[in-house]
Amino acid sequence: MGAQLHLTRALPKSKRNISARAEAKAAEVVRVSKEYGEMYFDGPRDYGYGGYRYDGRWVPVARDIIEHFDLKPGDRFLDVGCAKGFLVKDLLNELPGLEVFGLDISEYALRNCPPECVGRLHLGSADRLPFPDNAFKAAISLDTIHNLPRPRAKIALQELQRVASSGAFVKVDSYHTPEQKEIFESWVLTAEFHDYPEGWLKLFEEAGFTGDYDWTVIQ
Numbered sequence: 300m301g302a303q304l305h306l307t308r309a310l311p312k313s314k315r316n317i318s319a320r321a322e323a324k325a326a327e328v329v330r331v332s333k334e335y336g337e338m339y340f341d342g343p344r345d346y347g348y349g350g351y352r353y354d355g356r357w358v359p360v361a362r363d364i365i366e367h368f369d370l371k372p373g374d375r376f377l378d379v380g381c382a383k384g385f386l387v388k389d390l391l392n393e394l395p396g397l398e399v400f401g402l403d404i405s406e407y408a409l410r411n412c413p414p415e416c417v418g419r420l421h422l423g424s425a426d427r428l429p430f431p432d433n434a435f436k437a438a439i440s441l442d443t444i445h446n447l448p449r450p451r452a453k454i455a456l457q458e459l460q461r462v463a464s465s466g467a468f469v470k471v472d473s474y475h476t477p478e479q480k481e482i483f484e485s486w487v488l489t490a491e492f493h494d495y496p497e498g499w500l501k502l503f504e505e506a507g508f509t510g511d512y513d514w515t516v517i518q
Contacts, residue, residue, distance in 0.1 A: 300503055301511035306367060306468055307441060309359035332488040335405035339489075340383070347488060353385050353413065361389040365397075368437040368466050372396025375435040379425050379459060380443025382408045384416035391415055400435075402428065425455035433464035442515055445472040449492040449502065456506035467510030473499055474516055483517045 332339050332346050339347035370376060374397055378386050381401025390399045392415075401420040403409055409420045423429050425443055444455045459467045472493045474480040483493065494502075496514060503512065 300500070301468075301509055303513055304367070304468060304511040305513055306363050306439075306511075307360050307470060307513065309363065311356055329488055335403075335489075336407045340405070340408060340411070351383060351408075353383075353388070355389075357386040357389045358393065361386060361393045364390065364437075364439065365394050367468075370394060370397055370436065374398065374437075375400070377402065377428075377430070377435045377438040377462060379428070379438060379440040379455075380404075380446075381420060384409075384412040384420050386441075387416050387419060388413045426451045426458055428458045428462050430462045432461055434462045436464055437466045437468075438463040439468040439470075441470045442472070444469055445490045445493050447491055452492050453502055453506045456503065456508040460506075460508055460510060463510070467508070468512065469508075469510065470513045470515055471499060472517075473514035479516060479518060486517050 328345055340351040341348070343349060364370070364376075368376070372394065376390065376397060376399045378384075378390075378399070378401040381387055381403045382405065384401050387399045387401045390397055399419060401416070402423050402425070403420065404422070404424050406422060409422055412420055421429060424447075425440060426447060438459050440455070440459055444452050444459075447455055456469065459469065472483065472487065472490050473496050474483050474493075475495070480495075487493070499512070499514075
């Protein structure tokens with residue numbers, strides 16, 4: 300198994316109105332959010348992002364990824380759960396010649412990607428990657444695999460490692476205390492499987508996942 304790694308530490312922390320989300324979190328809101336369409340990305344905050352637009356926040360993350368995986372021009376890299384492809388865009392800009400690709404389940408997100416990402420983003424699910432073994436030097440999945448039920452999350456971990464010849468990284472929803480768990484459950488809309496770090500590490504072991512990892516903790 301790999302190690303905990305803070306590859307996304309440079310991302311700004313978004314402000315969350317936990318009490319407002321908890322009050323608005325009806326079954327219909329959750330259902331619409333899980334369609335991963337316009338309402339999820341660019342509708343009211345109750346349904347997801349509340350407007351997911353490019354603002355450059357992924358630039359420092361792209362730099363950390365390039366350094367961590369020792370990426371070079373000509374290498375192939377995959378972002379699973381790429382949404383609108385903003386990280387793909389910044390990786391392309393930060394390392395010209397890097398062959399970057401993304402995959403997401405949202406047709407809406409892929410239709411609204413930056414122009415430079417057109418042709419690089421694939422429609423699909425994390426547990427059925429449409430790529431051959433070792434197709435990429437490295438692959439990541441940020442805040443995506445927890446949106447699958449546990450059995451499919453296990454397959455997604457195996458898939459991520461299958462397509463990455465040199466390294467993989469995942470970031471998933473977790474919590475360290477019962478209080479954090481309660482806050483998470485009042486906020487989350489799309490996660491199908493979540494657990495304390497120990498539960499995730501058990502799943503990594505079951506999947507044979509040896510990549511690095513980190514936790515998204517709502518506080």
